Amino acid sequence: MRRLILADLLDNSRVWLGVLLVMISTALVAAVVASDIETGVTAGGNVALALYAISGVIILFSAVTAIIVLGSVTALAVTLHQRAYALWQLVGFRPGHVRAVVHAQVAILAVLGSGIGCALALPAVGPLFRFSFASTADFDTATPRFGVLSAAGVVLFVLLLAVASSARGARRAALTPAIATLREADVPRVPMTGKRWITATIMVGLLAWIVSTLPGTAVERLAVPLMLIGPLVAGILATMGPLFMAPLVRAWTALVPTTWSSAWYLARNTTASHISRSAAVINPLVVATALAGGLYAANDTVRAATTDAGSLSAGTVVLLLGGPLVLSLVGATVSVFMSSRTREREVALLVATGATWATAIRAAVAEALIYVGTAALLGVAAVTVTRIVGLWAAGTGLPSTVSQPATAVAVIICGAALLMVPATVIPTLVALRRNAPRLLTGE
């Protein structure tokens, strides 16, 4: 059994390496939060109070991001593996065994990844802390800390999150009759499960509660609750994805007539029919957009309603958004790379069918743009909700400009496109350079 676990980890290094990267990033983000808390506990006094207040927001931002990103990446890894798991069952593994192996693999990676993440965080938390709080009084005396206890907490957090997110995939891997998976060359569609409904309901409840507390709150104190709305909406959208994602992709991509570009046509069909694969890319991007846009939308609302012209300092933005943004962008990029083995075969087939290299590459670019475009639509929806709730709660009229949140959203979307295009194009180029026909004959 140990041999099988290790052999499989090596064999499918592309997929597992992706998961490892996301776990390292999650651990890094968690380490920053843990360090803030630890620093606060040690320093006490005003520093502690200020740190706790900020940590609350960061914890929520980071947790929502980590749950969505690590969750979808782990789930994707397990789904991409279903064929292998089915084969194991055919050679005599009992379903219980398969499940145990899946959990063991994920657990090994979680411990390894969070360990690496903590090690990387060690030299980083100090400078980051000083940069983030450069403009805050009292903080020059505080020494940033990141001790064994914090590290242990980070490892435990990543481990629990990873195992919980892989549970569904592991159960499915164990229960799927081997033959059904072998036949299905594609990743099967993820249905709207009971767990998803429950998670979505909880998040909607949380959202409703936050909104209900807003009327009567002093305008200056609206910023923090408003900031939470964006990520929550993103979380709800990610959870309810199976209900609307495929139709949404099909609907908006139909704006480009299929006769215009065969590349767009191919990309559109690929993204819409491998929707769980696409969702693993789109969801993190939605989170990133919602976080950045939401933060500025919340801040804008407060600024418009008060004479106080305070704007967000670079330190605050990095502190609040840095980790979650990095994590979600890493997650999206990794998801694209993870599923590139199926991409290679499709590219080989396209070339045999007479597609030029240019068409294959354009199709890859189109695929990236479809991911980013879909994420932009959903992200803007989340920011708009923040905006509307903010206007309602603050009781002000329409603000004269929406420039700041719009800029934030635009920056994230462009950044995402800059990452996604190479992520789809590079594997395509590799596939084009590789011996094309051989990809179609063997496994």
Next chain:
Amino acid sequence: MTDHVLEAQSVTKQFPPVDDQPPTPVLRGVSLAVFPGEFVAIVGPSGSGKSTLLYCLSGLEDLTSGEVSIAGRRLSGLSRRAQAKIRRDHVGFIFQSYNLIPSLSAWENVALPARLAKRAISAEDVSRALHQVSLGDRASHKPSALSGGQQQRVAIARVLATRPDIVFADEPTGALDTEASTQVLDLLRDVADSGRSVVMVTHDLQAAARADRVLVLRDGAIHRELLRPTADDVFDALAHARKAVA
């Protein structure tokens, strides 16, 4: 111009060495020509270079030396783009498996080459091709909902709808049972009878016996050539080729 659809001269192919092993030539000077409407089968022991030859002939793999022309146009020296254009104007493919784009339905897969070439293809043409392979009722199915034999027939329908001058098939019946194989071979025979050429690699003697001409490959060179052979003739020639290798 020749009246050959496919012409190959002294084709050699050598893969770059793996792990310090001296590079062994996989193809050593293969020359052949295929007429319009001809059905040619390539047989040979495993590892003799059949698949490599097929990919070299179709321009999917670069040659080490030699010449290949398709429809009178030499492939060597052409840009990749020009090669892709020749492929989509003159060539059809049927592989042993993974013939279809998983995200497209049977219908869309059949129409794909025309779409890539920005050629108009009528809905009737696509439907007719699917009916010819008896899959008219499966047009909207995705490949994952089709059996191996059905997927193979969709690949043939793609060839029927696109009407290429030459069809390359690598073990098209490799994964099929006898009945499904017969169906696929009948269809390939029809393709050839309608004036297009078929070059098929196979290890199935019955399949080879359906061809007009059988080339026996051994160690990367054409060892024998059989005209309208029976399955027994092919069997004997193969046994001889194997003995000569051993």
